[in-house]
Amino acid sequence: MNTFRREIAFLLLFFAISAVISVYFYAELKAAGVTTVPIHWNILNEPDLFAKTLTAVLIGPLAILLMIVILLSSAFRKYEKQEQRSVRFVVLLISAVLVVMNWIALSTALRYGAERAEDFRLLHLVLGLLFILIGNRFGKLRPSYWIGIRTPLTLSNEELWNRVHRKGGRLMVISGIFILAGLFFVNKSWFWVFYLPLLISIVLSVFVIPRIEKRKMEI
Numbered sequence: 001m002n003t004f005r006r007e008i009a010f011l012l013l014f015f016a017i018s019a020v021i022s023v024y025f026y027a028e029l030k031a032a033g034v035t036t037v038p039i040h041w042n043i044l045n046e047p048d049l050f051a052k053t054l055t056a057v058l059i060g061p062l063a064i065l066l067m068i069v070i071l072l073s074s075a076f077r078k079y080e081k082q083e084q085r086s087v088r089f090v091v092l093l094i095s096a097v098l099v100v101m102n103w104i105a106l107s108t109a110l111r112y113g114a115e116r117a118e119d120f121r122l123l124h125l126v127l128g129l130l131f132i133l134i135g136n137r138f139g140k141l142r143p144s145y146w147i148g149i150r151t152p153l154t155l156s157n158e159e160l161w162n163r164v165h166r167k168g169g170r171l172m173v174i175s176g177i178f179i180l181a182g183l184f185f186v187n188k189s190w191f192w193v194f195y196l197p198l199l200i201s202i203v204l205s206v207f208v209i210p211r212i213e214k215r216k217m218e219i
Contacts, residue, residue, distance in 0.1 A: 022106065067095050086142070163216075
């Protein structure tokens with residue numbers, strides 16, 4: 001059994017930070033008389049989903065709690081050392097990003113309608129770095145219980161898994177670089193094009209690269 005004690009400790013710290021952020025912005029939103037705030041923004045940086053203030057401030061801490069539950073539920077499975085490192089890296093990285101995104105979302109909700117560009121620039125900076133860091137890790141990821149490109153083909157052969165994740169990781173890094181390049185065009189209506197490489201990378205990694213690599217191995 002993997003206790004993930006250090007990871008749980010970090011997640012509890014992230015939860016506390018996210019909770020403090022939520023409490024602070026809840027007080028600010030209530031003081032400003034705000035009762036409904038945007039909680040989702042489309043690729044054009046326009047709000048397309050709204051919620052009550054209390055619901056909005058609970059999303060961040062609850063997301064961290066979900067990560068804790070996921071980690072605890074996976075602790076009963078035996079991991080290889082390399083796989084455990086990958087689980088630790090991905091879980092902590094995503095949780096840290098969730099904390100930052102909670103701050104960005106609530107800060108943007110408080111100042112909705114004014115000075116939004118800087119908040120969204122920070123959001124896309126975080127996402128770009130996230131894909132670069134995870135993509136860089138993908139090449140070292142061994143067959144995992146719940147992290148990685150888990151398709152019938154990749155799960156059927158460890159060598160195929162390694163090949164797909166090396167190539168998929170490179171594509172993810174490139175996608176992250178494109179997102180970072182788009183930081184200078186956040187306010188443009190065509191900003192979404194900087195996310196096209198990510199969409200293409202996902203399609204290639206899941207449906208195309210596994211089949212190509214399998215054929216190479218059979219030659």
